[in-house]
Amino acid sequence: MRFSLFYEHQLPRPWADGQELRLYQDALEQVEIADRIGFDYVWEVEHHFLEEYSHSSAPEVFLAAASQRTKRIRLGHGIVQLPPAINHPARIAERIATLDLVSNGRVDFGTGEASSSAELGGFGVRRTDKRAQWQDAIDAVTRMFVEEPFAGWSSPHFRMPPRNVIPKPVQKPHPPLWVACSRRETIHFAARNGIGALSFSFVEPEDAGRWVDEYYRIIASDECVPAGFAVNPNVTVVLPMMLHEDEATAIDRGIDGAHFFGFALAHYYGTTPHDPGRTDVWREFEERRAARGFDRDQIIANAEALNVNVGSLRGAVGTPDQVADLIRRYESAGVDQVSFVLQAGPNRHEHICESLELFGKAILPRFTEGREEREAAKAERLAPAIEAALARRRPARTLPPGYRIDEDAEVSRALRGSRSSRPRRPLRDEVRAAGRKRAAQGFYRLVHGRSDAQIERRFGPGAQRVLFAGMARAYDPSASGGFRGELEFRLTRDGRPATAWTVEVGDRRARAKPGRADDAALTLIVGAADFLRILAGDANPASLLMDGRLKLRGDFELAPRLSEMFGGPSPY
Amino acid sequence: MRFSLFYEHQLPRPWADGQELRLYQDALEQVEIADRIGFDYVWEVEHHFLEEYSHSSAPEVFLAAASQRTKRIRLGHGIVQLPPAINHPARIAERIATLDLVSNGRVDFGTGEASSSAELGGFGVRRTDKRAQWQDAIDAVTRMFVEEPFAGWSSPHFRMPPRNVIPKPVQKPHPPLWVACSRRETIHFAARNGIGALSFSFVEPEDAGRWVDEYYRIIASDECVPAGFAVNPNVTVVLPMMLHEDEATAIDRGIDGAHFFGFALAHYYGTTPHDPGRTDVWREFEERRAARGFDRDQIIANAEALNVNVGSLRGAVGTPDQVADLIRRYESAGVDQVSFVLQAGPNRHEHICESLELFGKAILPRFTEGREEREAAKAERLAPAIEAALARRRPARTLPPGYRIDEDAEVSRALRGSRSSRPRRPLRDEVRAAGRKRAAQGFYRLVHGRSDAQIERRFGPGAQRVLFAGMARAYDPSASGGFRGELEFRLTRDGRPATAWTVEVGDRRARAKPGRADDAALTLIVGAADFLRILAGDANPASLLMDGRLKLRGDFELAPRLSEMFGGPSPY
CATH class of the missing domain: 3.20.20.30 (Luciferase-like domain)
Structure with a gap:
């Protein structure tokens, strides 16, 4: 006592x-x-x-x-x-x-x-x-x-x-x-x-x-x-x-x-x-x-x-x-x-x-x-x-090096976001955010500590379609920094191309479709399992990049924006 | 030193x-x-x-x-x-x-x-x-x-x-x-x-x-x-x-x-x-x-x-x-x-x-x-x-008794106001606010320490028209608590009716016109000089009320909202 x-x-x-x-x-x-x-x-x-x-x-x-x-x-x-x-x-x-x-x-x-x-x-x-x-x-x-x-x-x-x-x-x-x-x-x-x-x-x-x-x-x-x-x-x-x-x-x-x-x-x-x-x-x-x-x-x-x-x-x-x-x-x-x-x-x-x-x-x-x-x-x-x-808590994140303080962009993002967007549909936003959070935590548990094979078994092309559709739905135009165009995700298995997905980013919404892009602004090449680990917050894209497990082609500067553009908590 | x-x-x-x-x-x-x-x-x-x-x-x-x-x-x-x-x-x-x-x-x-x-x-x-x-x-x-x-x-x-x-x-x-x-x-x-x-x-x-x-x-x-x-x-x-x-x-x-x-x-x-x-x-x-x-x-x-x-x-x-x-x-x-x-x-x-x-x-x-x-x-x-x-600084205000904490109204006013309305026309808002502030301080100096006669000389019906038009322009619908209708201001000189003004409050804007109202929700009867002192922040409407120098007829509950409805800093 x-x-x-x-x-x-x-x-x-x-x-x-x-x-x-x-x-x-x-x-x-x-x-x-x-x-x-x-x-x-x-x-x-x-x-x-x-x-x-x-x-x-x-x-x-x-x-x-x-x-x-x-x-x-x-x-x-x-x-x-x-x-x-x-x-x-x-x-x-x-x-x-x-x-x-x-x-x-x-x-x-x-x-x-x-x-x-x-x-x-x-x-x-x-x-x-x-x-x-x-x-x-x-x-x-x-x-x-x-x-x-x-x-x-x-x-x-x-x-x-x-x-x-x-x-x-x-x-x-x-x-x-x-x-x-x-x-x-x-x-x-x-x-x-x-x-x-x-x-x-x-x-x-x-x-x-x-x-x-x-x-x-x-x-x-x-x-x-x-x-x-x-x-x-x-x-x-x-x-x-x-x-x-x-x-x-x-x-x-x-x-x-x-x-x-x-x-x-x-x-x-x-x-x-x-x-x-x-x-x-x-x-x-x-x-x-x-x-x-x-x-x-x-x-x-x-x-x-x-x-x-x-x-x-x-x-x-x-x-x-x-x-x-x-x-x-x-x-x-x-x-x-x-x-x-x-x-x-x-x-x-x-x-x-x-x-x-x-x-x-x-x-x-x-x-x-x-x-x-x-x-x-x-x-x-x-x-x-x-x-x-503690193993169930989403871990601390590591921001990849190379972020630069950018007052103008940061201020306009802050003023566009947060309060100004909130009053419109607060309850819906909140239910969504809570849902996202629960989903993310559940997702983390499904991925954490599993082998590539285990993850791939659980998340085949059908599950991937759902995840990409969810990403597209979560798109936040205010975080895109003005980007409009195609993002291509080439997911590999055992180092070989397996599936590809394209997310088309427009003015107000984004759309996911299977297959390669016509004219990708940025292409991410990554193992399917590692990609799911990134989505789940169980892997750090910066480390994957440094280990050569994630490859980027095209506009590198877009990469750190992706998480935030698709409803994630931070701009890695 | x-x-x-x-x-x-x-x-x-x-x-x-x-x-x-x-x-x-x-x-x-x-x-x-x-x-x-x-x-x-x-x-x-x-x-x-x-x-x-x-x-x-x-x-x-x-x-x-x-x-x-x-x-x-x-x-x-x-x-x-x-x-x-x-x-x-x-x-x-x-x-x-x-x-x-x-x-x-x-x-x-x-x-x-x-x-x-x-x-x-x-x-x-x-x-x-x-x-x-x-x-x-x-x-x-x-x-x-x-x-x-x-x-x-x-x-x-x-x-x-x-x-x-x-x-x-x-x-x-x-x-x-x-x-x-x-x-x-x-x-x-x-x-x-x-x-x-x-x-x-x-x-x-x-x-x-x-x-x-x-x-x-x-x-x-x-x-x-x-x-x-x-x-x-x-x-x-x-x-x-x-x-x-x-x-x-x-x-x-x-x-x-x-x-x-x-x-x-x-x-x-x-x-x-x-x-x-x-x-x-x-x-x-x-x-x-x-x-x-x-x-x-x-x-x-x-x-x-x-x-x-x-x-x-x-x-x-x-x-x-x-x-x-x-x-x-x-x-x-x-x-x-x-x-x-x-x-x-x-x-x-x-x-x-x-x-x-x-x-x-x-x-x-x-x-x-x-x-x-x-x-x-x-x-x-x-x-x-x-x-x-220090005499040039606008003095401390006295909130009239009777304000009641009202969580719902206060929260929705806070969320409607401030940030959410700011990003749209920040510069214009700011220039306006700065202008209002300068105008208010200048106004205060013109009124403070002057006799009724001095104030009345300076603010005849022409000046009053400008002031009421300004009030109407400053109208903030989000502070009206849903009120729509007429506000009547009867200004007296030496206790006798001198001029009257009506402000019509609508959904989005207010309009000032000379003369009495057809169907006033609230009538304020006050000396012209005292009314100008209120506008300038040099007199406190609560004290004027208690001294009998300000009289209200109609919906008393509207009175504490007036200042805020017309761009003033606080809801007296």
Whole structure:
């Protein structure tokens, strides 16, 4: 079991001058204490415009400051909002890597989609798009960490030409990945992506067991196709906390914060009207807390075991024995980390510091014995499954040498693509992109590790016809750089000509037909199996070229455009 | 005279594992020394993808880390790239404010447009757009600092609905503003915007005087219309530096760094081809430095006065006496700050630290005496001009209460607007927007501080006809929320009806005509002078409503949409 602090930087109204300064400076002091005591992580959200609920809109800055006040505590983004309209994927890769450098490799990279109307409306992110944007951006960002140079991107969500995104993170291949799970079902999603689950839905320890079991079952199954280049099998639950030897005092100090946390969360994630700069969430809380199930008077000290959710949100507000018991129950359920929100609502800095010190003295020592051994055993147990999962992820790409930065072409491609084409048929585009992605991953699995003969058996001329027709359908005129003409593909078997295909590229669409071209602008001569490996992302055309397994005739400069012209992610 | 360090985080090839970590950790140590010694600022660039030349892509992170290693040194962004495709304006306001909070008010906010092909092509920013994007974004970002809530934005460059952008900076109204001047002419531009000039073009002290004089002449003139809500009258020059009591040793330690700095700058800002991840800038430097004017052998120790530019870039590489003499000459020219690049090319950490210590002992004390008094005198001298300049800036807006976050409407407005509409007629849009802006600022000056009678004299029915026709032309159907119908404006004089105008809103365009409406959906009754004040941004419709000076009849909900419907920046 690992322990962490969780920060939203809450600041209930009314506001006075200097309060935000105090809030930030106090939080830095708290993190310093947590590091000294032996907390393992500090997490900080990224939220925009959520007045009172979260004044933490630039966590990269706070965590970087915290890195120089601490020695070993890990610095977690809980989370970075991935939609490209909020944070450009390159800016995300840059800030994560830089934080890893100033902290000497202590970053955990939590991710999320953004969920509140304030944020989605504020940045113009379509709710129906955000899951697809997350999936797209995490793929791109993790490639920016490992690809040198990043081979470029072209999706309905963002476009970027090849660039070496620098600096690179200290941790290789990249800091551990997490995803925020505001609904419990997202825990399954986290497992399918091979990343840690940061669970914000308050779940009783006894229910958590089932979610954790399913999480680890998926991690170990074929369903797990890692979103990054490393798997991070971990489940964290987030709870409000306040500690005191006297239970009534703990409640008195902590329950308003815990309740405001829940109330304000519901305010921003529900349908409550919000007038920016005007709505007073704290006043609404005081007026309506009881009606919303956050009744202060219902919470009484009775020295019973803590229940998280029942009888209004109480979380880990109680005595060291009560909280240790709660943690033990989560531990039995297989939860890997409990994260505590102490800075919530009107909770006071000195009470937070006192709670932390008490936690260090009275709780932490009960959970550290044998921890390293248990974690090592877990890692060993999961190692084969993780290795198998990583083999299912499409590998890092290698851009062939010879790409040249070309500002004019790159800018006009960027402006023609991405947003401008999106609003027209967003849903169709997205379904297509998702379909392409699934198809590509399935394809990769069919090809990867097979011999030429095996691949050729599976993809005879009939299958080739389907693949070329698909290529032609995926043609994107905006990526053609103005090219119109014929592309010829001569596929060989055992070095001898076997089949030939021609793709005619026109102004708006492309058409595939069997046979040689009349007047090919570019001819590719390649083994049928190698060609399928290229299409599947299992072989790198640049290496094939250098090995003489791919030959080009005609306009060499067209070659690097082909992938992008036919819906591929990057211009090799 | 103030002194600063300047960081690009340069890392010439070949690269070894752990070098970026060392680079960042060393830089933090150097900044700590600079703070102890009495340097006034540390500046850090924001550059993307400029391998070897600058591994500083997330300065908000490095500066935040530096904030906790230092006590009084100011933390300068030199600069933040303002085009919205690189950094969303809200994300900029958030990170600047957060850095101001963790550093207890020590941020200087330098800004720029981005200039290299690697960056413009990488993020898809049109070179012809970037100046307009800078002007647009700095206006929006400074409003985010002071408006509560930010009243929203709608320009060809980005759109955002009203939101309270939090947190707010510690420094009021906001941290001092600067702009990067890569060409000397930009110094005039800085002055016209009332902000500090960070000059990167290496200029001899004797030439600097002319630029500084013109800068301060413009600051004190009508030409100065501040980009922010405070004026920052300062000129900084940037120079490479290395210090040693023995001149030959200083040259030996510092000249390769100074020269690589100049060479790599020319590489990325010129037309040299660059293959991302492949081009070896350091090798090209070694092969071509002499041919490009960076001949190591030409630089000899001869104990003469330093010239910055003549006989290849040497900057402030020399003995304490030489460098102090150079600084004195800049001081005589009226330059306010000299910023030194020590971490350049292959320069070594220990030599940098030694130079800093020597600077603190042998140079700094010569420039501190009487400095506060001189600065106070300068501030007093400029105060009336600054006050006059600030009166020319369009003031902060007040969003009337009653705006409601509406995710669906906001998202579809964002996706319909901004990028999707831009590629069609970018230049025309931009010229129009710039024209509107100039017109609006001129208009504001004509109205601000005048009596009703003065305004009415100037804007009779003829001028009103022009203004209403302009409003109708500026109509943006995407902001109408589906409204079609008549808007009636009854303008009064001394409380009595004087003139009436009707704007007919159709599917695609609006038309203005004199006289009352047949069937007005909304009627505004307001003094002619007050109406002109609203149009000029000199009066707030919400306050006029509350004071009874503006009356509405009909569909009240239409009123907050009017400004945006007719091309205004925000939906009051």
